[in-house]
Amino acid sequence: MRFEQELLSRIREIQGNDGLISHARTFMLSTLRAKYSYSFSWLGRPIIQYPQDMVAMQELIWAVKPDLIIETGIAHGGSLIFSASMLTLLDVCEAVESGTVLDPAQTRRKVIGIDIEIRPHNREAIEKHPMNHRIEMVEGSSINPEVVAKVKEMAKGYERVLVFLDSNHTHDHVLAELEAYAPLVSKGSYCVVFDTIIEDMPEGSFPDRPWDK
Structure with missing residues (x-):
């Protein structure tokens, strides 16, 4: 306290x-x-995040103890691996507390990752990773009605859902993602929108991105 x-x-x-x-x-x-945020990896996969953001994400996951994390934006897969490893730690801690034997390959806790394009070499690396048994990937625009419907179907039956939105950062796209995925967030959990700082960045900060001013 x-x-x-x-x-x-x-x-x-x-x-x-x-x-x-x-x-x-x-x-x-x-x-x-x-490009400082491109300098880090998590369990062998590049993760395009600031270290302090990763610590904050860990705090949220520990507080919520979700059984499902939904992420938009996959890139190299580092964030998916991060979330999957955090869910693994939740399972381990709960097994220790309850005194039960844990089979790490048998778990209900999952991560769903969505991206408009999952490049073959990234998909292959993610699928070969030891954390892959916790990960489901969906290729397609995160705001495509068919993709949204598929994710909603996959999310059925989960009790504690945490959502991370980190794909296309344009206003219209993020708003559409919020409308699609925020309703899936369980009571007491969070829908986290990444990179909102772009609103405060000067013009020309992201010349190769559609969200540059």
Whole structure:
């Protein structure tokens, strides 16, 4: 409890720390240009995330303890592997607490990943990964009605659903994803929209992306 109280106090202090906020903005602009987030991997697969975001994702997964994670955007598969490994740790912790024997290959907890294009070499690497037994991949636009319907069917029967939206970051696409997948989020869980910081980035920050200003 003391940690949580101290954390809330630090957050309030940071909100009023103009110097820190300015430095953070400079860091973000500089690291975007340097493609800093492309520098990391998770259990052998590239993961295009900032380390502090990965820590925050871990906190949410531990708090919610989902039995299903839905992710839009696959790329190299690092985020899928990350989520699958976190679900594995949940199973391990629950087995330790209950004193039961765990077969790691037999689990109900799953990750569904959706991408408009899953490149063959990425699909092959994901399918060969030890975490693959927890992963289902759906190829197609995340806002295509047929894809949405398929994911909704796959999500039936799950009680605690967590959603990560990290594909096309244009306003219209993200709004359509929210309308499609937010209703699947279970009570007490979250729908996380990644990279909302692009709204605060200067024009030309993403020259090769449709969400550049």
